[in-house]
Amino acid sequence: MMTQTESSNYIGVDLSGAALRAALVTNEGRVVERREAALSAGDIATQVTRVAADLRGEASRVFALGVGVPGLVNPETGRVIISSDLPAIVRSDLQTEIAQASGLNVTMENDANAAAYGEYIAGAGHGSRHMFYVTIGNGIGGALILDSKLWLGDSGFAGEFGHITIDPEGIECTCGNVGCLETVASAPNIVRRTHERLMRDSTSSLSRLGLNKNFTASDIAHAANDGDDFALMMLERTGRYIGTAIAAVINLLNIERIVLGGRIMEAGDLILNPIIREAGRRSFQPCFEATQIVAAALGPDAVPIGAAMLARDMSGAAH
Ligand SMILES: [Zn+2]
Incomplete structure (x- = not known):
């Protein structure tokens, strides 16, 4: 089994806007690759998994995936409890669905929390x-x-x-x-x-x-x-x-x-x-x-970077 090292990569996804934005992020919070795709209200887990698979093609080692969502997330279960901007994600157990489809550890976080953590690690909060x-x-x-x-x-x-x-x-x-x-x-x-x-x-x-x-x-x-x-x-x-x-x-x-x-x-x-x-x-x-x-x-990179870094922390990476 691979172990996480300083050259590990993480994927961060932002579901808070009209489009789905994703990034491949290094252990230090630097963006290696970006993807943007239209976000439709339908099967969000499939859309996230598809972008993640595309980004994984760019890196040999991806250890975890973080998702920033426009809503409140239960920290115990990772479930989205309230989302006025994207009601579809409240009805599903997005964390489990993405984890099963991608085979990665998945962390869910409120978009403002994710952006804050991104700025803290790699932006104006550094x-x-x-x-x-x-x-x-x-x-x-x-x-x-x-x-x-x-x-x-x-x-x-x-x-x-x-x-x-x-x-x-x-x-x-x-x-x-x-x-x-x-x-x-x-x-x-x-x-x-x-x-x-x-x-x-x-x-x-x-x-x-x-x-x-x-x-x-x-x-x-x-x-x-x-x-x-x-x-x-x-x-x-x-x-x-x-x-x-x-x-x-x-x-x-x-x-x-x-x-x-x-x-x-x-x-x-x-x-x-x-x-x-x-x-x-x-x-x-x-x-x-x-x-x-x-x-x-960090502008629009804040949520993907922060979501990726929270996923890194949750998966116990070296940092
Ligand atoms: Zn109010």
């Missing part, structure tokens, strides 16, 4: 020991690494940063609460707030966002990068909401590093700087001064 990760896209996810380990919480659901209340009088959230951070700062909600403000704010007439009623959060980021004052203001206000929630995390954890990822970070410093400013204004200063707040570094 070199830290305690890290909080936030991803801002269609939803807002969070994940916590304490003493170099993913902190899953009592039942595996730690890090629900997007559901911290930011406005007690706010609008209803998908989780049932009112005024969660996600209801103002997720990509669709930034778009919603921007539409609302375009309607009532006369200074918005100079913004090019008014020309296209189907703009996205990326369009807002690009307009801001091009100097559009209205788009800049929307990012500034969004940054203040996120920074307020970040301040609570800083005060609670005295955390070493906070890594911000997801689509919204396309705006770069235009969103990062307001977040840092607001976090600085609202947090306990000795805690704030000990915290580095930085943008994520």
Whole structure:
């Protein structure tokens, strides 16, 4: 039987987007090969196994496979308990199905947790020991690494940063609460707030966002990068909401590093700087001064790398 060594490889799969993304990853978290395939709602285990088989053709030794899923995973069983983005995976025992079809050890993890671990091993979290990760896209996810380990919480659901209340009088959230951070700062909600403000704010007439009623959060980021004052203001206000929630995390954890990822970070410093400013204004200063707040570094590789590295750890690899 082969033993795992430093030249071992792992496969990481990301099921959180519209497409299935997979990567062949080294023991140190470096991507050797990537694959992307359309993700259909049908037999997901077969789709994952097919991509994994393709990637295994590129490497002599693959020891384990990790899958990042848009949902909550029971850490005991690996079963996906809740997934609003991909309901089909809740109905199946995906972990067992993929393990049987591929012959590999399979680890399942929430996509934000996987991305956090990827950034921690090979990205913007590298070199830290305690890290909080936030991803801002269609939803807002969070994940916590304490003493170099993913902190899953009592039942595996730690890090629900997007559901911290930011406005007690706010609008209803998908989780049932009112005024969660996600209801103002997720990509669709930034778009919603921007539409609302375009309607009532006369200074918005100079913004090019008014020309296209189907703009996205990326369009807002690009307009801001091009100097559009209205788009800049929307990012500034969004940054203040996120920074307020970040301040609570800083005060609670005295955390070493906070890594911000997801689509919204396309705006770069235009969103990062307001977040840092607001976090600085609202947090306990000795805690704030000990915290580095930085943008994520791995982009769409974060989930595949993190899922692969979690699979590596679970299978007891040398590292
Ligand atoms: Zn919520």
